[in-house]
Every structure is written in structure tokens, then in C-alpha cells.
Amino acid sequence: MGRLFLALIAFALVAVVVKMVFIGLIIGALIFRPKEMLGLLLLGGLFTLISKHPYIGIPILIGIIALGVMAKKAETAE
Numbered sequence: 001m002g003r004l005f006l007a008l009i010a011f012a013l014v015a016v017v018v019k020m021v022f023i024g025l026i027i028g029a030l031i032f033r034p035k036e037m038l039g040l041l042l043l044g045g046l047f048t049l050i051s052k053h054p055y056i057g058i059p060i061l062i063g064i065i066a067l068g069v070m071a072k073k074a075e076t077a078e
Contacts, residue, residue: 026041046060046061046064
């Protein structure tokens with residue numbers, strides 16, 4: 001019984017360390033590459049929104065794509 005308890009504690013500690021490393025990587029990315037990291041976080045949030053509420057998420061995705069196309073055309077026109 002003691003080994004099972006120690007194994008559960010070890011597993012919990014490994015899970016906590018993995019979470020801490022992941023959060024550290026996100027914070028580091030936000031410090032050194034904020035635009036790219038915010039874009040990835042927003043993209044992940046958009047995918048979650050589409051999976052939970054597709055009638056809301058898909059029009060938002062279409063709007064973001066349209067804005068990106070218009071911004072790219074304005075960038076190349078200059």
C-alpha cells in the first residue's frame with residue numbers, strides 16, 4: 001500500500017513539474033516573442049470556441065481571414 005501511495009505522489013509531482021515548465025515556456029515566449037505567442041494563444045482559443053460553439057466561432061474565423069486578406073492587400077499596395 002505504501003508503494004502505491006508513493007507512486008501516486010511521484011506521479012502528482014511529475015504532473016506539477018510539467019505544468020510549471022509549460023507555464024514558464026508560455027511566460028518566456030510572451031516576454032521575448034509577444035506578437036507570435038498572443039497569436040498562438042488566440043488561435044487556440046478560437047479553435048476551442050469553434051469546437052464548443054461552431055455557430056459563433058466559424059463566422060469569427062471567416063471575419064479574421066477576411067481582415068487578414070485585406071491587410072495583406074493593403075501592405076502590398078504601398
